[in-house]
């Protein structure tokens with residue numbers, strides 16, 4: 222019998238959204254432990270020798286971490302599948318992505334160059350890149366291991382210590398990353414994982430005076446809160462936030478490719494993707510025809526358990542997230558939207574105990590409706606016609622967001638022109654949702670600040686220091 226005075230440590234339980242079973246549990250971090258966690262990060266930063274290792278030596282450890290993740294690919298993919306319900310094939314792709322990210326930043330940190338700047342006196346002037354110190358990485362539930370790697374790999378490559386806070390809705394993968402990193406030679410304390418509710422422990426961590434930089438991926442409202450906390454400390458912050466990305470089909474597009482991309486762009490990951498192409502703009506002359514093709518394909522998407530044969534869309538990541546998506550669709554109807562397919566929980570025994578929601582296509586709404594302005598973060602596509610380029614640009618740019626866009630046209634000049642005019646951090650012309658570890662990624666407007674991935678994603682975790690070596694032979698005069 223346990224003593225009434227000894228409190229059992231709190232735990233976060235992850236629920237498998239495919240069937241409501243328990244996917245796993247992790248201990249919740251107590252806010253009372255934050256001081257010790259931050260202090261341990263500083264100790265590791267200052268005493269482990271990590272930041273002073275030659276970059277090619279840090280790279281060896283990063284490559285070993287990549288190898289460790291790769292060796293456990295199937296187990297990690299299955300754990301993520303249970304944690305947030307993504308189809309197994311996507312989860313395997315996420316592990317591959319994380320592996321590639323650690324390998325890329327190993328090479329990037331070995332090859333990152335600084336400048337010798339033009340002198341204006343008897344000295345040699347140059348820049349060096351210093352780590353920030355203790356970086357906090359906060360990640361969402363939709364793609365845990367991938368988002369964790371996108372922050373942790375470059376932050377470590379740059380020489381920082383990292384405190385990683387995953388979402389309480391997908392808490393199982395971050396401890397695995399930590400375990401693999403430690404087993405593959407990362408010094409103790411350089412990476413720590415804390416678990417708990419974002420609004421409580423996440424905010425406390427961001428506000429902590431010992432934290433030097435925050436890198437956040439999540440919703441725009443949370444990003445705003447974190448941005449304010451960072452501003453009060455004059456602390457650098459990177460914010461990768463939400464989107465309402467336009468996916469544009471011109472009359473001259475290859476329609477088979479465009480329709481397939483529109484479908485993949487919104488219904489891949491069940492729409493729980495920051496770059497989901499959630500507004501499809503179709504040139505008026507082909508609107509009915511292309512919309513009919515999109516709806517016909519959406520109806521055939523195989524909605525099934527994440528490990529089922531041929532699954533194309535699994536459940537949403539949690540039962541409470543399904544309620545949010547349902548409320549979004551109900552509001553679309555109250556705004557006058559026509560539900561062309563989906564729009565209600567699927568029926569049948571296969572779906573009864575999971576957080577399933579079908580591909581949903583809506584039209585009949587104006588670009589200023591809340592449905593066209595706010596992110597659903599689910600499998601909900603809203604269709605809008607446009608008259609010409611000017612009308613398209615006006616409508617497509619008419620939201621607070623600016624994360625990504627897709628353009629389908631056979632006219633490369635038009636693709637270039639429209640791509641330059643759309644307010645988005647990533648533009649895909651005759652493709653969609655390509656987001657590779659080697660190419661910068663981030664948002665315009667309320668979709669974020671800063672760029673992750675690519676060399677920009679490594680520089681993000683450094684600060685520039687200017688160094689001067691004096692060459693003068695005579696003492697300085699007091700004034701020149």
Ligand code: NDP
Nearest residue numbers: 360361387388389419420423424439440443461462463495
């Ligand atoms: P949230 O903003 O709710 O949460 C993201 C992370 O922040 C979670 O770990 C959460 O913890 C934590 N958090 C919540 N409140 C605070 C706070 N006040 N201080 C510190 N941390 C906090 O987003 P979701 O998890 O719901 O993710 C979905 C959103 O993320 C979508 O809007 C999507 O567009 C965006 N996103 C953006 C991406 C990008 O690269 N631009 C990529 C993927 C998603 P907890 O969950 O434990 O409360």
